[in-house]
Amino acid sequence: MLATSTRLLSALLNHRQSSDWFQSFGQEEAGVTKPEVxxxxxxxxxxxxxxxxxEKSTVFEALMSHIQNALETPALQSAALQLLxxxxxxxxxxxxxxxxxxxxxxxxxxxxxxxxxxxxxxQIFVDFMLDYPHEHKAMQLRITHLLKNxxxxxxxxxxxxxxxxxxxxxxxxxxxxxxxxxxxIFAATAARLPQxxxxxxxxMLHVLIRTLLGRLNPSSRDRLLDLALKWRAHPSLLxxxxxxxxxxxxxxxxxxxxxxxxxxxxxxxxxxxxAEASGEDPNGGSQTPWQVPYAVAKSLERVLxxxxxxxxxxxxxxxxxEGAADATAFKLLWTFLLGPDAFASERHPWVVAVxxxxxxxxxxxxxxxxxxxxxxxxxxxxxxxxxxxEALLLSERLEHEVTLAxxxxxxxxxxxxxxxxxxxxVPEASKDEENEAEDVEQEEEGEEEKGAEVPTAELHGKEExxxxxxxxxxxxxxxxxxETAPLDExxxxxxxxxxAAEPSKAPxxxxxxxxxxxxxxxxxxxxxxxxxxxxxxxxxxEADPGxxxxxxxxxxxxxxxxxxxxxxxxxxxxxxxxFQADPTQHYVRLVSWLRFSASMAExxxxxxxxxxxxPLLAPAYRCSTAFRSSGKLPDIVTLDQALQLDAKRRxxxxxxxx
Numbered sequence: 001m002l003a004t005s006t007r008l009l010s011a012l013l014n015h016r017q018s019s020d021w022f023q024s025f026g027q028e029e030a031g032v033t034k035p036e037v038x039x040x041x042x043x044x045x046x047x048x049x050x051x052x053x054x055e056k057s058t059v060f061e062a063l064m065s066h067i068q069n070a071l072e073t074p075a076l077q078s079a080a081l082q083l084l085x086x087x088x089x090x091x092x093x094x095x096x097x098x099x100x101x102x103x104x105x106x107x108x109x110x111x112x113x114x115x116x117x118x119x120x121x122x123q124i125f126v127d128f129m130l131d132y133p134h135e136h137k138a139m140q141l142r143i144t145h146l147l148k149n150x151x152x153x154x155x156x157x158x159x160x161x162x163x164x165x166x167x168x169x170x171x172x173x174x175x176x177x178x179x180x181x182x183x184x185i186f187a188a189t190a191a192r193l194p195q196x197x198x199x200x201x202x203x204m205l206h207v208l209i210r211t212l213l214g215r216l217n218p219s220s221r222d223r224l225l226d227l228a229l230k231w232r233a234h235p236s237l238l239x240x241x242x243x244x245x246x247x248x249x250x251x252x253x254x255x256x257x258x259x260x261x262x263x264x265x266x267x268x269x270x271x272x273x274x275a276e277a278s279g280e281d282p283n284g285g286s287q288t289p290w291q292v293p294y295a296v297a298k299s300l301e302r303v304l305x306x307x308x309x310x311x312x313x314x315x316x317x318x319x320x321x322e323g324a325a326d327a328t329a330f331k332l333l334w335t336f337l338l339g340p341d342a343f344a345s346e347r348h349p350w351v352v353a354v355x356x357x358x359x360x361x362x363x364x365x366x367x368x369x370x371x372x373x374x375x376x377x378x379x380x381x382x383x384x385x386x387x388x389x390e391a392l393l394l395s396e397r398l399e400h401e402v403t404l405a406x407x408x409x410x411x412x413x414x415x416x417x418x419x420x421x422x423x424x425x426v427p428e429a430s431k432d433e434e435n436e437a438e439d440v441e442q443e444e445e446g447e448e449e450k451g452a453e454v455p456t457a458e459l460h461g462k463e464e465x466x467x468x469x470x471x472x473x474x475x476x477x478x479x480x481x482x483e484t485a486p487l488d489e490x491x492x493x494x495x496x497x498x499x500a501a502e503p504s505k506a507p508x509x510x511x512x513x514x515x516x517x518x519x520x521x522x523x524x525x526x527x528x529x530x531x532x533x534x535x536x537x538x539x540x541x542e543a544d545p546g547x548x549x550x551x552x553x554x555x556x557x558x559x560x561x562x563x564x565x566x567x568x569x570x571x572x573x574x575x576x577x578x579f580q581a582d583p584t585q586h587y588v589r590l591v592s593w594l595r596f597s598a599s600m601a602e603x604x605x606x607x608x609x610x611x612x613x614x615p616l617l618a619p620a621y622r623c624s625t626a627f628r629s630s631g632k633l634p635d636i637v638t639l640d641q642a643l644q645l646d647a648k649r650r651x652x653x654x655x656x657x658x
Contacts, residue, residue: 122164166533213248243299250306269329356407363414423563573615
């Protein structure tokens, strides 16, 4: 009977005027209403009358008992929540039983297993806090209940608490948020950042903190920044928070962002210098912690993505002339990110992944806006980056850390297009460097004239056994054609007390690239607060590199020579062709090059493509002739799918790419 009646009432309440049906609950006492009250009701509507009727009705107690019993049964919770929201909360019935019901809903929201029910609970919980009278202590207890459950054992409970807090931040009045609850919510959520091991919950923390900072008034936001700057004992936490402050200020004017950078950049630089001085070198191997350099790199990625490029460019210029604290710090951070050791083999792959994303993002901005002359100076040079990326694309590292491969391809493609458009960014090459490129090209041409086929290793059972059938543990699926833009979901330290914890215990580095899945939006009754944190999660976006724009009057031959791109492509092409002798050991690098050459062929102008056709297509031609394709391969879009193939099918796939 309970289940049937609850579901029936819930179904009936889907109608817009459903609460009108409950007027009959109080008809036996409706006659005592005074005439002046009736006049007021005619002016203000019947809402107050309905509330009074429900409160006086003897059916009210039965209805509350019915709802409380239904909330204890998981299958009936959704229907009970509909009853509670549409009949009682909409009419704002003041009764102690309603407050008791809300306490139960707060627990169900955290402990329940159904995500949709948890979202309904969160919306009802926040509606109740906003629409019903609360003393300060009572409101504090309800918000504290949410903050305490940020560390709930089950990730679903933590996500539910974050979603409810997001609704609090989104809908509470700005004044009340700034004066009463902002500091409490910020301190609790920020403290959770280094401990959160669930990538989705960590990204939800980022969105929540950014939304909170965006809703606070400037003075309250400055107070929270001062609070964060005191967390120097926890450098990873400080670095992560500084990046969020800068990102939250992206909507401010340039003059308003400058003081924020003046405070954040020196602190971020100090974190990096202390990490290096204490042995946490940015290139630290397995024996030294890597979390602080990673947090610094992620924070700098947020700075580069949020702060005006013109403002950051002026900081680099000032670092050469004035030596101001913020300018000097930014120069230090920029050199750490893209200096000579940017892609060093000792550097942790997650730090390298951030570096590659930043380089790809910056080259896209430089191509569409202004020339990066102040950016590519000192220890960060165009030629140095080109050579470093060239070495990375040829390194065996890509075979083991496969998630770096598509990022390296995108970064190299963006830099090559930029230098072809603006070869003056590269200083004149020395005679030795020019001779080296010419020697490699002549050697390649000599091999082609001989018509020698690429020797290929025979397929043995041993090779098939060695070929991994699945991705390494640290890898997750990634498309080589549809990479995501930098997202906010980094792998985290699981314990502040043990920053050297094994990386395998943390989320995969590519989990930070994947946006959290979104559920179908809940149907909101009239007056309900809209939105969920799940809907506010950022979508992955792929930056369009665009076609190369060859500008200026420099002859094509001089442009290719000065940019260094042709020499780099010739060296890469020559080595990639050598890799074809043993495709099992060089599979990821071969696939990466073939995808890169196809992408460049689509984007280069016809005259430039013609000049670069031989180095770009020679490996593809040799793959198509050395390996045979059966034409029976399934559709392969991602690198993960390509890695699932056995040794024989990998050769067929290389032939198809060729």
